[in-house]
Amino acid sequence: MVIRGRAPLRVSFGGGGTDVEPFCINQGGAIIGSTINKYAYCSIVPRDDEEIIVHSLDFDMTVKYNTRENYVYDGKLDLVKAALKGMDIRQGCEVYLQCDAPPGSGLGTSSTVMVAMLAAMARWKGVEMDAYRLADLAYEVEREDLKIAGGYQDQYAATFGGFNFIEFHGRNNVVVNPLRIKKDIIHELQYNLLLCYTGNIHISANIIKDQVQNYEKKDGFEAMCEVKALAYAMKDELLKGNLHSFGKLLNYGWESKKRMSSKITNPQVDALYNEAMAAGALGGKLLGAGGGGYLLMYCPYNLRHKVAARLEAAGGQLTDWCFELRGAQSWISDEDRWDYSQVKVQMPEKEYVFDV
Numbered sequence: 001m002v003i004r005g006r007a008p009l010r011v012s013f014g015g016g017g018t019d020v021e022p023f024c025i026n027q028g029g030a031i032i033g034s035t036i037n038k039y040a041y042c043s044i045v046p047r048d049d050e051e052i053i054v055h056s057l058d059f060d061m062t063v064k065y066n067t068r069e070n071y072v073y074d075g076k077l078d079l080v081k082a083a084l085k086g087m088d089i090r091q092g093c094e095v096y097l098q099c100d101a102p103p104g105s106g107l108g109t110s111s112t113v114m115v116a117m118l119a120a121m122a123r124w125k126g127v128e129m130d131a132y133r134l135a136d137l138a139y140e141v142e143r144e145d146l147k148i149a150g151g152y153q154d155q156y157a158a159t160f161g162g163f164n165f166i167e168f169h170g171r172n173n174v175v176v177n178p179l180r181i182k183k184d185i186i187h188e189l190q191y192n193l194l195l196c197y198t199g200n201i202h203i204s205a206n207i208i209k210d211q212v213q214n215y216e217k218k219d220g221f222e223a224m225c226e227v228k229a230l231a232y233a234m235k236d237e238l239l240k241g242n243l244h245s246f247g248k249l250l251n252y253g254w255e256s257k258k259r260m261s262s263k264i265t266n267p268q269v270d271a272l273y274n275e276a277m278a279a280g281a282l283g284g285k286l287l288g289a290g291g292g293g294y295l296l297m298y299c300p301y302n303l304r305h306k307v308a309a310r311l312e313a314a315g316g317q318l319t320d321w322c323f324e325l326r327g328a329q330s331w332i333s334d335e336d337r338w339d340y341s342q343v344k345v346q347m348p349e350k351e352y353v354f355d356v
Contacts, residue, residue: 005042005120007328008035009100009107010157011195011287011296013238013246014253015231017211017260019151019168023224029168030231031153032179032238035161036195037324038100040112042120043333047092054080057098067092078146079114086141087121104201106288111154114138115328123330134328135159136172149208150289161327165235185241190323192243192298194276194308196316198269200292207289210261223259230256244282247298251283257290264290272316279303279310294319 010033018029047053052065054077063077067090071081080095097117101107115138122129129137138155142148152168156176163179163186214220230253237246254273258264265273269286272295276284280303287294295316299307308318343354 001046002333003044003046003120003124003330004333005044005116005118005123005328005330006039007112007115007119007158008161008324008326009038009040009109009112010035010154011107011294012153012157013231013250013285013296014234015228016153016257016285016288017151017208018224018228018231019153019166020208020212021151021170022212024152024168025170027225027228029151030165030228031168032163032165032231032235033153033157034163035157035324035327036107036321038107038321039324040099040109040116040158041097042113042116043096044120044124045094045096046124047094049092051092052084052089052095053093054095055097057096058102073146079110079142080117082141082146083114083117083121086137086145087118087125087127089121089125093124101294102201104288104293105197106286106290106293108154108158108288110148111138111142111150112158114142115155115158119328119330123332131159131176131327132174135174139171151208159328162325163238163323165231179235179239181238182241185238185243186323189238189243189246192247192301192304194281194297194299194304194311195319195321196272196276196295196297196311197319198272198286198292198295198316200266200268207261207263207291210263211289214261220260223256226256227253227260243298244300247282249283250285250296250298251277254283254285257285261290266291268315269295272311272314273297275310275314276307279307281307 012031012033015031019031050067054063071085099109101109103109118138135156152174156166160176163181165177167175230249234249276297281297281299284297287296343356345352
C-alpha cells in the first residue's frame with residue numbers, strides 16, 4: 001500500500017507581500033492568484049518497524065530517522081521532520097518527495113510540498129481535515145515551528161486550488177473567496193500569458209526580511225497599500241473579462257512591488273521584462289518574493305509569438321503550463337495488485353501470453 005498526496009503550485013497575479021506580517025495584521029492583506037498544473041508529490045510506504053526513511057527525489061538525498069527520536073532542525077529536510085512532528089507520526093515508513101519546480105522558483109514550492117505531505121499523512125492516519133484546517137496546519141508547521149519567513153498565501157493557494165481572492169488578517173483569520181470565472185475567460189487568459197523561467201532562483205526569506213523593514217518607511221508602506229488596492233482592481237477586471245485591463249494592471253503591480261524592496265528585481269530580470277514589453281506585452285511580474293524564478297507576462301494574442309521569441313532570445317526559458325482548478329488531493333495506491341508475472345488474453349485464434 002502506498003499513500004499519496006499531491007498539491008498544485010501557484011501563480012500570484014496581485015497583492016503579493018501584503019500577506020506578510022505585520023502588514024496583514026495592521027492593514028489587512030489581499031491576494032489574487034491561481035494554481036497551475038505543476039505539483040508537489042508525497043508518497044508514503046508504511047513499514048513494520050520504527051524507522052523512517054525519507055527520499056528527496058529532486059536532490060537525490062536520503063535521510064533516516066527513528067520514531068522515538070526528538071527531531072533536530074539542522075537544515076537536512078527540515079520540512080519533513082516538522083511535518084512528521086506536526087502529524088505525530090509514530091509508525092515507521094518511507095517517504096518519497098518530488099516537486100515539478102525547484103525551491104526559490106517563485107511558485108510556492110516549499111509550502112506546497114508541506115501541504116502535499118500533510119495531506120498524505122492525514123490520509124494515512126485517517127484524520128479528517130477540511131481545507132482551512134489543512135492550510136492552517138501547513139502555515140503553523142512552516143512559519144511558526146520552523147521559523148521560515150514568509151506570508152500566508154502559499155499554503156492556502158495550494159490547499160484550496162483554482163482561482164481565489166484571499167484576504168488576510170493574521171493567524172486564524174484568513175478568508176478564501178473562490179472566483180467564479182467563465183471558462184472562456186480562463187482559456188483566453190491562459191493563452192495570453194507566458195511563463196518564463198529566468199534561470200535563477202531566490203532566497204525568499206532575505207527579500208521578505210528587507211520588505212518588512214521597509215514597511216516602517218513611508219514609500220514602502222504606500223507601495224504595499226497600492227499593491228493591495230491593485231489586487232482588488234485585478235479581481236474586478238478578471239471577473240468582468242476585461243483581460244487587457246487585467247494585463248496592464250500587472251505592470252502597475254510590478255512597478256509598485258519593486259518599491260517594497262530593492263532586492264525584488266535585478267538587471268537580468270529587468271532585461272527580460274523590458275524585452276517582453278518592447279515586443280508588445282502589456283504587463284507582467286516576477287512570481288513569488290522576487291529576485292529570480294519565474295516571470296509571468298501578459299500579451300495580446302497576435303503578439304504572443306513575438307514576445308515569446310524576444311524572451312527566448314534574451315535567455316529566458318518558456319514553460320508549458322495550464323491552470324489547475326483542483327487543490328490538494330490524497331489517495332491510496334494498492335501497488336501490490338499490479339505485480340503480475342504474466343498477462344493472458346484469449347483471442348478466437350489462440351491464447352496470447354505476455355510476460356510483464
